Amino acid sequence: MWFIIGAAVAAPATLAHAEIGIDDAAAPGNPAPTSVAADAPFVIHSTNGYCEISIDTSQATDLKDWAEKKLAPALAEWYPKIVAMLPSEGFAAPKRFSVIIRPGNGVAATGGTRITANSTWLKRELNREAIGALIHEEVHVIQQYGSARRNNPNATRAPGWLTEGIPDYIRWFKYEPQSHGADLTWMRARKNFSPRYDGGYRVSANFLDWVTEKYDKGIVERLNGALRGGKYQDDSWKEQTGHTLQDLGEEWKKQLQEKLASSVAKRKTADAEKSQQASFSRSSERNVPTSTYQRIVTGYHGCDSALAARVLAGGARLNLSTNPYDWLGEGIYFWEQGPERAREWAIEQASLSRSRINRPTVLGARIDLGECLDLFDTLNTRLLGKWYIEFRRFVRQKGARMPANRDAPGTRRGDRVLRFRDRAVVDYTVNRIAEAEGIRYQTVRGVFLEGRPAFPGSKIALKSHIQIAVRDPACILAFFRPGPSESPRKG
Numbered sequence: 485m486w487f488i489i490g491a492a493v494a495a496p497a498t499l500a501h502a503e504i505g506i507d508d509a510a511a512p513g514n515p516a517p518t519s520v521a522a523d524a525p526f527v528i529h530s531t532n533g534y535c536e537i538s539i540d541t542s543q544a545t546d547l548k549d550w551a552e553k554k555l556a557p558a559l560a561e562w563y564p565k566i567v568a569m570l571p572s573e574g575f576a577a578p579k580r581f582s583v584i585i586r587p588g589n590g591v592a593a594t595g596g597t598r599i600t601a602n603s604t605w606l607k608r609e610l611n612r613e614a615i616g617a618l619i620h621e622e623v624h625v626i627q628q629y630g631s632a633r634r635n636n637p638n639a640t641r642a643p644g645w646l647t648e649g650i651p652d653y654i655r656w657f658k659y660e661p662q663s664h665g666a667d668l669t670w671m672r673a674r675k676n677f678s679p680r681y682d683g684g685y686r687v688s689a690n691f692l693d694w695v696t697e698k699y700d701k702g703i704v705e706r707l708n709g710a711l712r713g714g715k716y717q718d719d720s721w722k723e724q725t726g727h728t729l730q731d732l733g734e735e736w737k738k739q740l741q742e743k744l745a746s747s748v749a750k751r752k753t754a755d756a757e758k759s760q761q762a763s764f765s766r767s768s769e770r771n772v773p774t775s776t777y778q779r780i781v782t783g784y785h786g787c788d789s790a791l792a793a794r795v796l797a798g799g800a801r802l803n804l805s806t807n808p809y810d811w812l813g814e815g816i817y818f819w820e821q822g823p824e825r826a827r828e829w830a831i832e833q834a835s836l837s838r839s840r841i842n843r844p845t846v847l848g849a850r851i852d853l854g855e856c857l858d859l860f861d862t863l864n865t866r867l868l869g870k871w872y873i874e875f876r877r878f879v880r881q882k883g884a885r886m887p888a889n890r891d892a893p894g895t896r897r898g899d900r901v902l903r904f905r906d907r908a909v910v911d912y913t914v915n916r917i918a919e920a921e922g923i924r925y926q927t928v929r930g931v932f933l934e935g936r937p938a939f940p941g942s943k944i945a946l947k948s949h950i951q952i953a954v955r956d957p958a959c960i961l962a963f964f965r966p967g968p969s970e971s972p973r974k975g
């Protein structure tokens with residue numbers, strides 16, 4: 485979410501005013517006009533135009549803005565993707581479905597092509613689980629496992645663990661893998677966790693991901709076909725993978741428990757190294773070991789004060805940037821040791837779009853850099869050059885054009901603050917190293933040279949900064965409100 489300057493400036497000025505108007509209408513004390521149009525469901529089409537999605541917030545009007553701006557585009561984008569993941573012979577996905585948001589119990593439920601979601605829960609989860617939970621429901625709309633039994637009394641019943649495991653597989657491993665909601669990171673946080681393949685939801689999702697990666701890339705698609713056609717049996721697994729469901733379940737569980745045990749051991753070693761490092765640096769600077777990179781830094785994040793308050797209260801998480809021009813790739817962005825630069829940025833953003841940042845503020849964070857792709861060493865910057873060559877080949881094979889870094893209106897010419905190419909190459913490098921070498925970078929850190937010279941003839945750029953993109957939110961150890969010593973000095 486870094487340089488939205490370009491996008492915001494490119495938008496017509498009237499749009500910003502329209503957004504403010506909507507915000508005002510939804511605020512308490514400014515009831516929305518009670519015309520029919522205000523209560524009518526919001527309608528959007530899936531990005532391929534195939535499906536009509538209507539969202540009714542007439543019983544939860546304070547979620548109208550979120551539903552239209554955040555939820556609707558996600559559902560529209562993911563409907564065709566999920567349909568493509570779950571094809572089966574002769575099946576046509578529903579051409580319309582509806583979402584009703586209103587106060588209720590639980591999270592959400594789907595009957596046929598009608599999703600009902602609990603507005604009380606959604607409000608608590610707006611920056612956490614809200615959209616992902618509705619992506620899960622959207623998968624139910626496409627599964628349609630009940631249809632086989634309506635037409636054929638001999639059709640087999642879909643087991644609940646798969647009916648729920650498949651939506652969670654798509655949600656946690658395809659839609660939002662960065663949330664780590666069903667992988668080892670999530671499992672590590674469970675106490676006395678004993679995984680069962682048929683545990684449902686996230687646990688079964690993890691099992692499906694493991695079978696997909698280890699034995700059969702098409703397992704979910706084919707299971708779905710059998711479930712939808714009323715032909716599923718536990719024997720289907722043996723036909724598909726050559727192993728019985730029981731054997732697969734045992735193997736998965738064994739590997740998982742080994743990984744969970746080794747990650748505990750690894751963490752203990754890392755902690756021991758850290759305390760050793762601390763005692764070394766106390767006794768003699770010369771003895772500080774250089775082998776372990778891990779260290780803790782302080783970063784600052786510019787954002788809206790309401791969001792900052794929710795994050796500090798533990799009621800919200802910061803989202804990973806999805807802007808294709810944020811230079812260090814996917815991640816939550818922080819200015820290392822730069823509270824003033826973070827504040828200036830937030831103020832600048834607020835002046836461009838009040839709907840993104842209304843009351844600019846700065847949030848402090850202690851960040852464990854962990855496994856860091858640190859662009860301060862040629863060891864790492866050379867890596868980028870190496871993977872760039874493969875990336876270029878990959879882009880050419882697709883017949884696509886290489887992304888380019890670009891200037892944004894109102895910024896210094898040549899700074900190229902819209903870093904489309906840098907982001908693409910960083911993301912490509914990080915992903916390919918994870919696949920090829922099993923190294924999962926949790927953070928990326930670099931220096932951004934920006935702005936005019938600090939004084940005439942200088943090579944010190946006024947707005948230069950060190951930035952960190954945190955890819956793994958587990959690296960954020962704590963948030964804090966910057967104290968008076970960290971607030972801007974006047975004059």
Ligand SMILES: [Zn+2]
Pocket residue numbers: 620621624647648651
């Ligand atoms: Zn469900």
